[in-house]
Amino acid sequence: MIAFHAPEQETSRFRHRVVAGGAFALVCFMLLAARFYYLQVRQFEYYHTRAEDNRIALLPIVPNRGMIVDRNGVVLARNYAAYTLEITPARTNGLEQTIDALSEVLTIDARDRRRFRKLLEESRSFESVPIRNRLSDEEVARFIAQRYRFPGVDVQARLFRDYPLGASASHVVGYIGRINQRDLERIDEGEDAANYRGSDYIGKSGLELSYETELHGKTGFEQVEVNAGGRAVRRLSSTPAVTGSDLELTLDMELQKIAETAFGNRRGALVAIEPTTGGVLALVSTPTFDPNLFVDGISTQDWKELNDSPDHPLLNRAIYSAYPPGSTFKPFMGLAGLTTGKRTAAQTIADPGYFNFAGHRFMDDKVGGHGVVDLHKSIVVSCNTYYYQLANDLGIDGIANFMAQFGLGARTGLDLPGEAEGVLPSPAWKKKRFRRPEQQRWFGGETISVGIGQGYNAYTPLQMANAVAALVNDGKVFRPHVVRYVVDTRTGNKRMIEPEPVRQIALKPEHVAAVRRAMVEVNKSGTGARAFAGAPYEVGGKTGTAQVYSLKGSRYVEGQVRERLRDHSWFIAYAPADNPKIALAVLVENGGFGSQSAAPIARQVIDYHLLGKRPNQPAPEDADAVESSD
Structure with a gap:
């Protein structure tokens, strides 16, 4: 039997289905519209940025x-x-x-x-x-x-x-x-x-x-569209x-090259400073190296040669290596004696060739001594006995306090990395340096050695050059610097690195003048006379010899000592004497007497700076120099 449904029921069911389907479609369209709104409006910036990042490379x-x-x-x-x-x-x-x-x-x-x-x-x-x-x-x-x-x-x-x-x-x-x-x-x-x-x-x-x-x-940026x-x-x-x-x-490269050539194959350092500004005119450390080797990445072989060389060419001896100053310390000691009142310029001592202290005899370089010695003569002939006695009278704290004013034993603030402090010895320093109590005790005999620039004394050539510059600049200490101008390449404007005074040392002009007169005489009749024979200008200076190892009472004979155990050769100088334009310190490692190796190098540098005179060959080692003390 066939069942028949009423048309009204079929129509009603169809309408409900249409309404339900329409409602479902409407809800879907509303959800889709809401999603479109969220993505296109609310999240526009986020997705636009991401799209741009995919399209644009920075x-x-x-x-x-x-x-x-x-x-x-x-x-x-x-x-x-x-x-x-x-x-x-x-x-x-x-x-x-x-x-x-x-x-x-x-x-x-x-x-x-x-x-x-x-x-x-x-x-x-x-x-x-x-x-x-x-x-x-x-x-x-x-x-x-x-x-x-x-x-x-x-x-x-x-x-x-x-x-x-x-x-x-x-x-x-x-x-x-x-x-x-x-x-x-x-x-x-x-x-x-x-x-x-x-x-x-x-x-x-x-x-x-x-x-x-x-x-x-400053790094620039380029926006590029990519596929x-x-x-x-x-x-x-x-x-x-x-x-x-x-x-x-501030460097003068012609002066720099002459100084480098003057060293020849010898190891050492030179620093030349303009006293009135602190500008570095030359800064030499030999041997040196070719920086072009490092630009592309240095080869293993080149690195091994530089790093394993016994001469250490990568070491900047001028600012990092510290050496005993030897007799170049004596002008500052003499000035300390005058400034503290422990000595007058006319006061004399009798030099028998030694100084007795606590049962130990500290020997002078000249057998029999220098006779009657005043301040002037003590510097000219480099009399050790004079400074043994002066060191004892000043005491170690007196020496340390005075020398600290010249920047010895402290970084100068040079605008190059890797500067060493050096060592200005004192009881306080020794307590920090050593751990065991018996090592920390300061002995009087150590003060005597400090007085002639030996013992624990250790300063860089830069510190010595800057100290000389301060001495001839009436006690005004500048921070040495290598850069004179920083130049803006867009505008051409120059920012000057202004001379920076660090301190003013309280010195009496007559005391400074007495020391400087003696330093001038050093190069006329004293230990530096041979190196500056015939110079058309007056130059003040002081030779120095620094021991590499202890002689333990025996006498030093250069020819009987291995080359790398020989004394270091020092020379400090300034010129012209009446109005110094250059102050310098020269150190030749294992070079022997100061007049023998260091002073001839200084002569070539000063000759060029003042006269424009160029040498024909490296500074000679004056093997015939006769020098009983320096």
Whole structure:
């Protein structure tokens, strides 16, 4: 039997279905509209930014590094552009296979491979690492033609640092090197991390390190539209990089070269300062090194030669190495005696050739002594006995307090990294230096040795030069500096590094004059006379000899001592005597008497600075010099 439904029931059911379906569709459309509203309106900025990030790449523009020039415009550090072949390890199909295949296209020798591996250890896998630098145009074209074979390998245009004078003044200028993990950590901890995006190099030593902020410049940025494959399509905007500031130094490179040449193959240091400003005219440490070796990443062989050399060419002896000053300490001791009232200029002593103290005999260099000695004679003939007695009268605290005013035993504040403090001995210093109570006790005999520049005394050539500058500048101590101007490369404006007075030592003019007269006589009839014979100007100075090891009462005979155990040779000087334009300290390691090695070097430097006279050869070692004491 067939069942029939009433039309009204069928129509009602259909209407309910339509309403339910319509309501369901309406709810779906409302949810979709709400989602569209949320995404297109409420989250517009977020998704727009993400889309733009996918479409736009922000590329850093590395700034040109500032140049370094001397006071006369001689270039010490500059930049040049060149092509490099670089590998991104994470993008290659096999690093060693890639390098082997590349060597069939371009010359890649064993040295390139060693340097690459060393740089690879200091880099991250997603960073590109150079395997060849300074590609020729022909080599670039040869690689580009086969570029498709080498994923992860590309040619980049890079700026390279160049030091055109090579090893000359390298300890002052320093060098740059690739940024390693330790550098990255230091950069990330600072406030300038964004400024190093894209940068591969950073200052490692010398002025390149201490003036890194000024030399580096400001990194620029370029907005580039990229496709889905990450390749640039067009440039949208650009913020140019700001070239780093140039540095104009107080250094006179001609004077620097003459000083370096004067040393010949000898080890040592020289610092020459302009007394009225503290500007460093020359700062020499020999032997030296070529900073260009470090720019591309120094090879293992070159590093081994420099690092293992017994002459330590990487050591900046002028500011880091501290030596006993020997008799160059005596003018300051004499001034201390006058200033404290322990001596007058006319007061004399009888020098029998020794000084007895606590049952020990401290010997003078001259057998039989110098007879009757006053302040003037004590400096001219370098009489030890005079200063043995003076040291005993002043006491160690009196000596230390006076010498500290000249900056001895403290960092001068020079604008180069790595300066040492040196040692100005005192009972307080000894307590800090030694641990055991019996070692901390100060003995009277130690004061006697300090009085002639021996014992625990140890100062850098920089400290001695700065002390001489203060002496001839009537007690005004300046902070020495190597940079004279920081030059804005955009505007040409120069920011002067102003001379910075540190302190004024209370000295009486007549006391300073008495010491300076004696120092002038040193180079006329005393221990420096041979080196300055025939000089058309007056120069004040003092020779010095510093013991390397204890003689234990025996007499020093140079020819019977191994070369590296021989005495160090010192000479301090200023010229011209009446209006000093230069004050300097010269140290020749194991050079013997001060007049024998150090004084002839000072003569060549002063001759050039005052007269423009150029020597024909290195300063001679005056083997015939007759010197009973210095």
